[in-house]
Amino acid sequence: MTAPDDRLSGLRVCFAAGLVVLASTLASLSTPQSLAGAQAAQGAPDGMALYEAGxxxxxxxxxxxxxxxxxxxDDPLPDLTDCSFASREPDADWIIVSKAGGPVRGFSDVMPAxxxxxxxxxxxxxxxxxxxFCTDRAWPRGELNLPRPLFTEKAYPEDEWVWTTSANAEGPGAIVNELLYEKRFGSRNQVEIALPFGFAEDSSTPASRDGGPASDWGIGLGDIEIGYKRALLHNLQTIFSFGTEVKLPTGDSERGIGSAEFQIEPFLALGQILPGDAFIHLQAGGGLLSRGHREFAGTAEHDEDVREAFFHAVFGRTFTSGEFGRSWSPMVEVLGSTHLTGGARTQWDLVPQMQVTLNTRQHVMLNVGVRFPLTDADVRSTQFLVYFLWDWFDGGLFDGW
Amino acid sequence: MAGRWGRGPFLSCALATVAVGAGWTFDERTAAEVAEPGAVTGRIVVAGGQVRFAGDPPAGAEIDMSADAYCRDQHDETLMDRPVRVDPDGGLADVLVRIVNAPAAGTAPDAEALLDQEGCLYTPRAVAVRVGQPLVIRNSDATLHNVRVVPASNPGFNLGQPLRGIQSTRSFETPEVGIQVRCDIHGWMTASIHVLEHEFFDITGEDGTFTLPTLPPGDYDVEAWHPTLGTVSERVSVTAGETPSLTLEFSSG
Structure with missing residues (x-):
């Protein structure tokens, strides 16, 4: 059996590596950058004159x-001085619409190519x-709105509905859904509420323990979660945020849907754009005042009076089908968590996944992945996960197909 | 005007007949070459015809170009937006005249047709092309025009043409009559594009006249299409040695 200090060492290394990345990126964040780009370069096109003409x-x-x-x-024209509108999308999407016309992203055909x-x-x-036109630089640019991983919290504040479903591949059966609503307010802030619910097999029944047929399935409500996030710093490549989530003890721990314990989880999140349409997400935080933790049914232990620390890291890259087509974002997510008290083992998981945009406007997406336990794989189940995401600020669910 | 493709060696004869007057004219030269007892193998030149408008044309509305100083400055007089353009003799302009049951189509020409924007007006108001034939869409104005093309059977597009001299080339792969073209900035700018699978068509000029290429003898349905007046048609029997006259008439009712 591994000593508690050794069990924590791996996670500490990850935290240290994350802090190095944070320190270097925060240093760059302190340097203001012109959002107007290199317009002043000699011989560069006169953007104002071209705007006036076209x-x-x-x-x-x-x-x-x-x-x-x-x-x-009669189509309404957007107010390009409204930062809430003008800051959300990356240059690339604006240029695609300017180049190929509104329909290329599911917008009005009045917008010419x-x-x-x-x-x-x-x-x-x-x-x-x-x-x-948007003069308030507090609004993080849409370039920083990186593809959403299955577990890691993005640093970018969002307006989204996300429906996530997970299912155990082995062990006690569990199909857990989480309906998440996120809402931005102001230039940097976001609130969210998550409602988990699902079906789970009673793991205490002999048939389940022995791997036999399911004998006792139940439906239940998970731990309702309320969260807040604020983008603290950002430039054109990096965004750094702080947030906290509060989990209410509404779950059915007997069914394995939630822990039914009150938890507060503060965290730091970083999003970093890399060359070649690659990106990383980092998230680190802790579960304070928690008494046992379950991210999804059937994967955690029934500890009590423990505190948890976690570290998430994601690497991904976005590929585009053709010049204007669907975006595919393969990602690999590493999840680490440990209980800081009680001598629990540090758990590691690997989550390969693929996010794809479903519609022309690219505000409806799907992400499919598998969570492989790297530690205690004999008692922790592999999980299949999928989420359906609707960025509701960009239009109705049935718009832009 | 578009639609004068593939007329072969009879173009000069056709034009000469137009000068004489409207009507179907037998091409004597061709008939003489093939004249044998009982044989009807000659070709007919549809040398001319006219589309007329009966009654008083609808009054047009004054075009207000004040929103764009460039457009306003291009015209000394106030322009009237007349969807139905009729000359003093009743000739109706901008009408597509085509043979509905035309003979098999030949190869589409490589020559480009042109839809221009000049003085903040489309020139011409109607343009006809063959399937696959290149159509150049040009902005000759020093102001922004967008060219929104809204077909029913072909892919639509909307071109932004912000500078003088900018042009784009498009072609259409499916026959379609009456494709609407408009500028969303200058609401009075409208035009029509017609896409045909054969060469037996023309657009009437200011006096309502049209000229069609040669046709072999047979019974043909001749159709005239106008963007606001709709369609009139007439069946014409083309036989060697006859010169049937053809006048297609729209009415205000």
Missing amino acids: CASCHGSDGRGAAADRIAF FGEAFDDNQLQAVMDHIRT
């Missing part, structure tokens, strides 16, 4: 949209000018 007739010279009597269509009038450099210059 965009101002409809979007207005000030970005607020032309008056209704100056255009011949300028790809045969302006080259990529000119479109980027126009984009840089559009970015000057």
